[in-house]
Amino acid sequence: MSAAPKLRSVDLSLAHEHGLTTEEYQVILDHLGRTPTFEELGVFSVMWSEHCSYKSSRVHLGRLPQTGPAVLQGPGENAGAVDIGGGMAAIFKIESHNHPSYIEPYQGATTGVGGILRDIFTMGARPVANLNSLRFGNADHEKTPFLLKGVVAGVGGYGNSVGVATVGGEVCFDPGYKGNILVNAFTLGVVRADRIFRAAAKGDGNPVLYVGSKTGRDGIHGASLLASSEFKDESEQMKPTVQVGDPFTENLLIEACLEVLAGDDVVAIQDMGAAGLTSSSVEMASRGEVGIVLDLDRIPLREASLTPYEMLLSESQERMVLVVKKGREQVVEEIFTRWGLDCVVVGSITGSGRFVATYRGETVVSIPVAALTDAAPKYERPIQAPTTRPAPLDLSGLAEPGDLTAALVALLASPSLCSRSWVYQQYDCYVGANTVVGPGGDAAVVRVRETGGALAMTVDCNSRYVALDPYLGTQHAVLEAARNVWVTGARPLAISDCLNFGSPEKPEVMWQFSRAIDGMRDACLALDIAVISGNVSFYNDTQGVSIPPTPTVALVGLVEDAARTAKVALPGAGAAIYLLGEGRPELEGSEYLIQRFGVTGDHPPKVDMAAERRAGELCCGLIADGVVSCAHDVADGGLAVAMAEMCLAGAVGMRVAVPVDGRADAALFGESGARILVAAAAAAAQQVEQRAAAEGVPCRRLGESGGTRLVIAAAASGDVLIDGSIEELQSGWRSTLAAIAEGRYVAPRPTR
Amino acid sequence: MNFQVRVFVTPKPSILDPQGKAVANSLHSLGYDEVVEARLGKLIELRLGGADREAVSARVDEMCRRLLANQIIEDYRFEIEEARS
Amino acid sequence: MNFQVRVFVTPKPSILDPQGKAVANSLHSLGYDEVVEARLGKLIELRLGGADREAVSARVDEMCRRLLANQIIEDYRFEIEEARS
């Protein structure tokens, strides 16, 4: 068929090298009624890859709640959309870029950020905020400094330059990620609800435009894991190469695309993400139930020697495909040209229902679109609960520390709980001029000028909880995210999830996955929120060992009045400190247990969703009504750490008495959920108590802010448990992350 | 003996070089139309001691592989000169 | 004719070069104690056409002065080679 030299003739063994199974190859033969061309095999292999087809996860994802009164667009488009009032919508999504970031941390992170940004502005929304969720091996692992520095510089390098504020995120260190780090990137954009763009190609004869950077050999088969030694023999040049991000071009793409989309000329638009030109064209055709024909001779190339196979599969960054109304191509081209971007007609929409590509006058690909999408394999992978369980917690062997202040100082200086400022100070959190609450608190809060309201957003997952119990652990992830949003004064709207797991071919991983989905579903139902977008990342294994299951939850909430939000920092002396909700004496799963004793117990903290919701909604209501403007949830590190964080953020001390039932360390460092600390000015204290009583939320006045020390006593006995100055508390807290990045961090040994 | 080493680290030919592209564009807009391509790399100048040229070469090659170049996206070369001083 | 030009842009000796220092420190911590100093500069490779070496040299010198180097903080040199092709 093609005049271009064939690299290999197509047979079963080549199909295997492309990651297709014998059965899958047979299905391809049946669909085509002939042997596929080399290019067609490439197209099938990427479209049917786990990454593009969700073949192992699709049967489970359907269990997630995907609709609701606020949902304008659920899963299925480039990103999801929710109604935020005033005729406006928020578009958001989280996505993984794990493997590339392990290979080349800087470029892996940049291209991760670039990719998720494109998913947002293709929907017509201006990206306004980025979050990132990062997981590395243990803090003292030899590769951690290199990976941490590279990833953080990459996230910042792209976001800062492209001009979108990075307002929050999370960073975790755990030996379980030492061979497979996680880099999950989130972007949120804002758009008028009636101007949301969807990517369904339509209109026989409408031209297809290629916009943005030229195509090179970047990341060919990045999505489908190429395993072909022949390629290397053929030529060194054939090796798949790392993608490099170009934030400057992306910046121009954003401006140009938003300008084009403000007009009335575009039918559909889609970025070229994983599997590049192929998947973007096929997905648009599939959504619109049309065919598409591409003339590969017109693809702008970085190197003339690219083969049609490479053009179809290249993952070069900063490229988009547009379907434009016939006759309007010039208007569109002119805008892109003014922004200095390549814009070329490369094909058209057809009524054939086929994905067709021609090269030098010959047809190299002709496949029914449905065969690539709807007919893609879908697997019910075997599921098997693990047979071994961690040992239940036996507290008798774990001596309570004599010096609880020192224990708190050590906890604050631990890699998990220390200040993240070394990370987020490398990110521009100001650009856009809407950041009401930036990084350093719970959720970030970004104003929406068009409505006078604001959006709160956070990413959370405690993978230690998930490893102990995927069902409960995932509920915790949703609930912690919700709490982080509630305490800023926002009402949770919807989530986007990034499900990072090991190989789906392992029954135990599929069990974790399935249980995590159930946990996410039940938590979402309890909170009346939907999952509107997300991403599944399987095969996070090294040498047969899977990462801890990590269903990262990105949650977005709505603040009605941007002037009514709360921060973590204590406002000053004389405020009454209240605890909303109540804890149990439980240490299971806590940061304290693992740091100090090196054990976890056999289950995470208990979950009480009704109590979570009551406490959260009370707190949110108090903030929205202007009663309190300082709130912080209790999460990793427990009550004492949460109090210390409020003192450190505000540079003000507090003197409190806490209930102790049994061990003091459990009261101070246990991680029971459904608890929120608020600080209320003296005049508002009564209101807090009355509203808590009316809403049935346990509410206890613990003490007052003031001075320069954190003093925590036991309520019943009056014994002082913790007494530390702000300087003492922050000594290690401030410096640990820089020490990790510079390879100077030495982990203390657990004492037992 | 003292040596002066110049290490050249350049983006691999097939890797996108946004910086080089930008330099070429700028040169064009300044009227230097004769420029066909620009690529931007790093120059690392090292002053170091060593027994002889071969020994230095082996060490510098190791430095390049371990630290100075990222071979996933970059190539390197170096030149060794005996230092005058 | 076609030429291959390599432009070297280096921080002026009087300007502090924190990147060079960081490279030297990293090399030391990897055990390369023989390294006395490292300085980090830029290498700009140009492919361009021109009548002859002199003409190219004059043009490239101008490019350096106008765009490629900032003479407040940087020095530049370049080498011209006739391209094989």
Added chain:
Amino acid sequence: MKWGVVVFPGSNDDRDTAYALGTILGDDVVMLWHGDADTKGVDAVVLPGGFSYGDYLRCGAMARFSPVMRAVAEHARSGGPVLGICNGFQILCEAGLLPGALVRNRSLRFQCEQTRLRVETAASAFSAGCRAGQILTIPIKNGEGCFVVGEAELERLEREGRVVFRYADGAPNGSLRDIAGVANDAGNVVGLMPHPEHAVDELLGCTDGRVIMESVHVWLSNTARGDTAASAAALAASRSQA
């Protein structure tokens, strides 16, 4: 009062600057496209922050050749106020409208944080509304914010009272003598690394940046009223102190 905010390819803070000047301060604002050699009759020009042309070769190196910069230089020569913020400061240095250059932060990292600035002189278009010695809290966000300049030029800057802003708690980036912002010899062109446009909105925390932008009103009314004499006198007075 009408401002022009220049839009280079890769400018990021251009819209934020226009918001600060227009919505918050209530002045008129027009955007000036990099490709047009025209300042459209504005009273003052801002070169905003961002990554013009990706800052790929050197910060500001490519932007200085934009057609609009010819018009900006002309505006500056005739005494019109020009403010360069962050990338804008870098561009002004590259263009030779301000002395010195901005190089990589000593930390080798991008740094985004609040800083405290000390106003060193009221004798510039963008400090005329301040008191010398006044402390302003304004954020920085840059990777190349370390100001360097030759020895002789540095002494001249100091002697002539053209160091407009200094980091009050020590330079976070290694800047010579903690310099955060400088002026040209007439005082009408000012560049600074911190972002006053990101410190104007009550809701977002801090409003110390307003006085920098509002200074231009004072400067222009001095110039209009007394002619250049008033500002020249102020300039001379502050220089003789220095």
